[in-house]
Amino acid sequence: MSAAPRTGAGDTVDGATTLSDRARHSLRTFTGPPRMRVRDLTFRYSERRDPALREVNFDVAPGESVLVLGPSGSGKSTLTLCLDGLIPHVVEGEYEGIVQVGRLIAHESDVPRLARDVGLVFQDPESQFATLTVADEVAFGLESLAVPPETIEEASAQALAAVGLAGFDGRQLTTLSGGEKQRVALASVLAMGPRVIVLDEPSANLDPVGAVELFRHLRRMARDRGHTLIVIEHRLDELVEWIDSVLVLDACGRVLFRGDPREAFYERSAELTAAGVWRPRTTELVLSLKERGWPVPGRPLTIAETAAALADTPGLLRSLATSGVRGGPADAPESPAADAPTTGHGAVAGSNAAAPSGPAATPQPAAASNPAGASNPAPGSDGAVSPELPAIEVRDLTYRYDPAGPLVLEGVSLVIPEARVTAIVGANGAGKSTLAGLISGVLPTTPGSVFIGGRDTCSLEDRVRSTTVGHVFQNPEHQFVTNTVRGELVFSLTQHSSLGDSEVAHAALVDSWLDRFGLSELAEAGPFTLSQGQKRRLSVAAMLIRGQSVLVLDEPTFGQDRRQADRLISTLVEQSTLERRTMLMVTHDMRLVAEHADTVVVLVGGAVAFHGPPGRLFRDEALLRRAGLTVPAVGGLGSLLRELHGVQNEFVAPAELLLAAGFPIAGSSDETAPALEARESEHLHPASGLGATGTGGDGPRPALESSVTSQAVGAPRTVDPAGAPGAPDTVGALGAPDRDGGAGRTAAAVPTLDHYLRRRNPALKLVVLLLVSLMLTAVFDPYTPAAFLALGLVAGRVLGGLTPWSVARAVAPLLIAGVGVFVANILFNRLNEVSPALLVLGPVRVTEVALSTAASLTFRLLAFAVFSVVFVRTTDAGDLLLSLVHQVRLDERLVFGTMVGYRMLPLLTYEYGLIKAAHRVRGVRGGGGPVAAARRTWRYAIPLLAGAVRRAGRVAIAMDARAFGAGPRTYRRRSQVVAADWVFLVLGVAVPAGLILVLRLAGVTRFGIGV
Template identity: 35%
Template sequence: MLEVQVEGLTYTYPGAPTPALQEVSLTVPPGTWLLLHGDTGSGKSTLLKCLSGACPAFYGGTMAGRVRIGGLSPQAMSAAERVHRIGVVYQDPEAQQVHATVAREVAFTLENLGVPPREMGWRVAEALAMVGLSDRAGDPVASLSGGLRQRVALAAALVHQPGVLLLDEPASQIDPVAAEELWDVLRRLRDDFGLTLVMSEHRVDRLYGWVDQVAVLSRGRLVQLGPPREVAAWLREAHPDSAPVLARLWPASDVPALTVREVRQRIRQELRVPGGEGGHLSGGEVGRRKTPVAETVARTEAGAGASRELEDIVIGVERAVVLYPPSEVRALDECTAGLVRGRVTALIGPNGAGKSTLLRVWAGLQPLASGRLTGVLGGLRGDHPPSRRARSRFRTAAANGETAPPARVAFLPQNPNDLLSQETVEEELGLSLRLQGADDARTREVVAEVARGFGIHPLLPRHPRDLSGGERMRVALAALAVAEPELLLLDEPTRGLDPAQKQALGRWLRTGGRTVAVATHDLEFVAEFADRVLFVDQGQVVLSGTPGEVFRAALWFAPVLARALRGVAPGILCLADAVAAGWAR
């Protein structure tokens, strides 16, 4: 059981004009779970790096103030001392992984510490069991989805039994069921073993009901620290867009709700709903609460699902099979699905279900073992997307420096680092225009306009790899936007984005009549901005329809508000619905 102490911490990255952290002071008692909450670039990841000792040892820069883990400075600890005391899970699990198989990856730290093989075996088995990967011990890490890789990174951080666990957005790539399982694992680590947890996360709507303390950061400063309910009440008044969505219900109440159970209990108490949690509001209440959103949903959704399927399919697959060697696992298994022209289609489902594979097939990056591509773009490529195609962010981008025609299809992988190859953000955004033969003046004009639209204009002179995870995601999205592609294929595009940035992204996706496919675990984003939803599981589309149709059918795979108001106000799926219907402010 180790205490974390931070006193007057100020840290500045090399070459940065302003500090990333300024005079931050806080104490995390032993066995406490602290959530770091704040907008993208607020300093959450930097604070975790300072706690781990990575700043300034690895990243350089200057640091003032004091950091203590169990009374010792991580900056002064040896590598072995840091490993014994501190476990770390960073934003990019791929960057932490060095071995080919899951078990070897988890055992890597123990090998470096000289742990005997007999002890190493049971420790690895225990760590994999805690994160639900016991059946994946022999799998190649490269064959796993981003969410499963994140669980591998967590197991590797736990295997040496540290006293403090630092986690940077550990749920950014995992599905809702896996996220709840992760929170339960962390709760048990805190309660049963006294582990001190410090974690940053953007998807906080469920977390406020789990953690002990919340620290809110803004522009590198600590602006609020306290119990979750007090912080939620403060956010609701001071920064409502950042408050947990459930806390924004009943704005006149001094005690915000933090969990689905609390919301349903309050509904029963205040509205006297008969029959327990499955009851409905009275007719008058339904009329007042549901107008105008739920009535609009009820009118439009009944025939929407069937009619949209008959519209133009831009690209699709029919009975598609994708095999991943060496185990020949079927990532897609006789899958049939398509993207409707001008619609935003969301792909949801468990980790490893085949969502990313489906996007890669449509992008022309993954060949089919059998089946065929369909639709307008699918017909242009033939039945089997050739594996020899140049692997670029744009499927029609030039190879070997030749001038490229305007991009038709743009693909964003789970890890935005895979797209970032230039020395500055400005060069990154201008790359596709230069490949298309645009002159310097035109390139600068378009880059400046897109950068302002994505809120990254101040970042133009920066190196992309020096940015936070959310900033890198926005740069990658902007780099796709400059080419104005006809089809956008986005894999976890809200990863690392704060609520305001998600709203901006969603509005942009819905402008210009774009055809968009988004693979995501951010169900609130899906509820607000998607036209269609494809639920993917075990390589097949097992459920499809409008967000309302899918989320009313699903239990776990539904936004937190839809779950809280299930059977009471079924037309309300997201915060925008709740605000319009008078449930929230």
């Protein structure tokens, strides 16, 4: 093991670490990271048959940085839970063996004690936050450990500084970018002072720039040796630079390898590949060059090392620079041309664009080499945007979710060629998913903006459109509409009129697709019970089987292990070339883009900033920076070679390097040679990207008043497939009714908290609200509730700074309820018989008592609503939580837990819209009548709840990992009741009561319906 830590203690010169060291000392004295030992660890979840981990043994030296690799289901995440004692203390199962952290034995210690030594950072920051603001989140663990408030402030500030977020204390979590969120998650763990940090795919939900931000801080921590880092990650190219060692688990949860990364990625490369494990692109490239006979020296890992090694390889660069050579060296055993895999037109087009002067050096794939004789036109030599039939045409498309909201797309015009793989990339919030959704019809378009196969999508019926365009959502569960795997495929076929009705034909077709996606054995299983990888494959199969000519895929490789991703991508590429289907991928995965996309569309701030071959994109560094993108390893290698070794610019494009190494890149779908498959399919990298819930910078915002305003859940207008812009949200806490749904919503909309009502104690405010509402229920004349209505509006204006107009707008939809009240009273009030009729309409007598009762109840419901709106909009959710704990003395665990549920409210609304759209894309037809509506709602509700419950489980684990509920908490700040609050309570009760008294004395107020 090369993991010799350079220093044992963590006290280094780095400012941030030194700062957090002080924080730690204030918690307890500690000298450095503990040594970790895992001995014969076996764990089986209580409801599973097979163990997740089997006899795992390894050590981690103090300050070592360990990369953990393994295919899906290899128990990586389970291992992280074992390391900090959540297994076996919180999660149940059969546990054997010993996990030792320093002197602590995990199963003999307890979670709060272990949480001080080992911190856990999870994949999706959205699913680990327990509070609403940065300051509260960072303090969360410290409060759980009952650290005194003064210490909390200090430790929090230091933890934030350590992740480069000093001064972010006051920010709402929802205003942060994905990268910032993940760093807050890291800070909230660091604040508790653990010297071992375990990170479970921390970059998986981040866009490229967010991931780079995070890795920069991790690298510094790794170099400081102040912390032991144990990282599960797929983005290896950035990591290899600073990891000390590798731990590889196999599919059964056994240790496959433990030791030096160079040994892992060179000597043991074949085993790792067989296990379906991701490897750094650099090492794959070098190994492949070596196989082809190039004597690349050493075992380079990092991009810099690899560039140097390639430069030192005799003849390699020269041959690249002169001819774009694609095989081995001259004396290589095989002839490059013979061996060169059939390349797809796209790749060649890409390299042509990169090397316009040397098209002759690039072999053109013969049409005949294309299996199945698909009539691919000769590749254009003018770049990837070839003059073929456009599959999709977008004309000057401008889009906003909300008429008053910001533009999400601005003047987008695109021609996307047929039978190509096109990638849409950009930072979170750039409009990628919106564009994809508009193309697939998930979002409504305006006439004349989107054409598919020459037809305006606006003119297509839903049913026709769903047989022309498919859309694979990022969260596969959203699209499941039946109870079995087979049922999903059959459903797709039966929606497709052109396939005929032969059941037999269907069955055979379904079987072949099940087989192709490795789902045959699961044919009768419930879709929800599959693993993530299986779910994703099923959702893609269910789309592909219908044979749409255009397929939109949102982060197709998200959450997949190497082998799953390979399989999926090779099928997609094959479908594109053989079946001439147009693939449009929204992705953050630059490796996927570099190696499989024929064309890339880069969006920056809703506008097209680039449209062309990936090779050209990755050489335009200014553009990449502007677009918030990064260069995949191979591209970085290209530029490094150019810079350091004077290799001629144009010739060392990523495509050239890959070709030189024998990688069949983009579009080469012929899998005639099985031997090729293993290698060919090594290109995928699980996409980073938005989480299922769109957590990027644009995720739904937690706020008490989340989906407020009149936005009906049944009709969420924001249906953005990947949750980029458009997620329903409000700003701040209970506050502003803002819901602009775009990248535009900013901190500017956070209400100023200086109004009288905003400063009042939330619990007392709630008491006043309840008492006022109770008073309202006692009066039955129309005038008193009308007076209350006015009182509420005035109080909102004068004391809360809420314009009566904004309150009225929130309440207005309820007027329709008033209509119902009038109808009911005119028709059914028993007292009508004894009340004089004011108006007789045929058999209907409109009586005085009916009108007066109806008016009373209508004013009452409006007044009810006005008071509650005033309360909601002047109350901060975090303050309410504290007040319920401190003044009302509600159970703190319950209140905190409820707050977490509350954070998910906007998410629920938003996901409901997604599921609806996803079902529509599947061709689920709407039916008339309440029964059909109820059935549809049920179909949406179950996946919605299932997703929410799963997320709840994750947040709970993340809270447990920070010692939640270990004992009485301390609080960073306490909810106070000051004299002014008591005055408010008295006035809040006295004024409405006085109003009633006065009106009663004036003979206006009635306490019964009366006649």
